[in-house]
């Protein structure tokens with residue numbers, strides 16, 4: 048799971064996003080949100096969107112420097128807590144800090160994760176398997192479990208899936224299997240948590256331009272462009288997604304607009320998993 052620092056167009060600029068202004072609207076006014084993997088890509092774009100809608104946001108990630116940079120960008124409604132979702136002690140510490148600072152959690156975006164890059168079945172190692180399943184599956188499961196004591200009726204949990212879960216892309220075996228697992232976890236959590244008034248849904252991005260996806264090219268800029276172009280060519284809408292487009296769907300699932308949705312999956316993929324192109 049090597050993620051290369053991007054030249055990333057969507058979240059740029061030096062001023063804190065919410066500097067000197069009131070939220071654009073108020074779909075999450077007064078809500079407390081935890082976003083794992085909130086220091087980059089889809090998680091960072093979602094943190095930005097949540098704050099625009101009035102939320103107080105806690106973001107997590109393993110790298111302190113990236114967390115600090117993200118918090119600076121997001122402004123004073125954001126806090127960063129370093130932690131690896133595949134480590135239970137880290138998750139305990141994350142939610143202990145959220146509990147002591149905010150007292151509760153209204154929205155969880157269990158988003159942290161990644162893959163191995165392109166590795167076919169002959170070359171998969173146990174170490175790769177453990178890393179990807181540790182972050183994507185165990186990390187998601189225990190993020191939800193550890194958040195629950197701070198959540199009550201009206202809460203919303205959103206889990207990041209992937210179109211890879213329902214397609215057979217060569218070289219994405221472990222990653223695809225891990226995302227299929229969390230899709231099913233969403234259904235079971237939705238069933239178990241419905242009596243408590245907590246909704247659980249999956250957001251399923253197609254190829255989206257993030258540091259994570261660019262990292263598959265391992266720092267080779269030409270390969271990076273070629274990779275994004277080859278992905279775009281297979282997508283009915285003819286391009287890869289912007290993280291802000293995924294964030295809009297996460298916001299919808301987090302908000303009261305989605306009050307009758309649980310166990311569901313929203314594809315934000317330019318038609319990738321739905322339409323032949």
Ligand SMILES: NC(=O)c1ccc[n+]([C@@H]2O[C@H](COP(=O)([O-])OP(=O)(O)OC[C@H]3O[C@@H](n4cnc5c(N)ncnc54)[C@H](OP(=O)(O)O)[C@@H]3O)[C@@H](O)[C@H]2O)c1
Pocket residue numbers: 050083084085086087088089090107108109110111113130131132133158159160161162182186207208209210251252253254255256257258259260
């Ligand atoms: N981009 C796509 O095309 C795409 C498509 C479908 C699904 N997804 C999914 O979307 C989610 C976000 O991906 P992204 O593309 O936005 O990637 P990204 O830009 O690399 O961001 C990943 C975030 O997760 C954090 N993270 C990774 N492993 C972690 C761990 N074990 N514990 C805690 N934090 C961890 C990273 O920070 P640190 O590295 O500092 O920990 C970073 O903040 C992932 O679940 C990914 O599988 C992405």
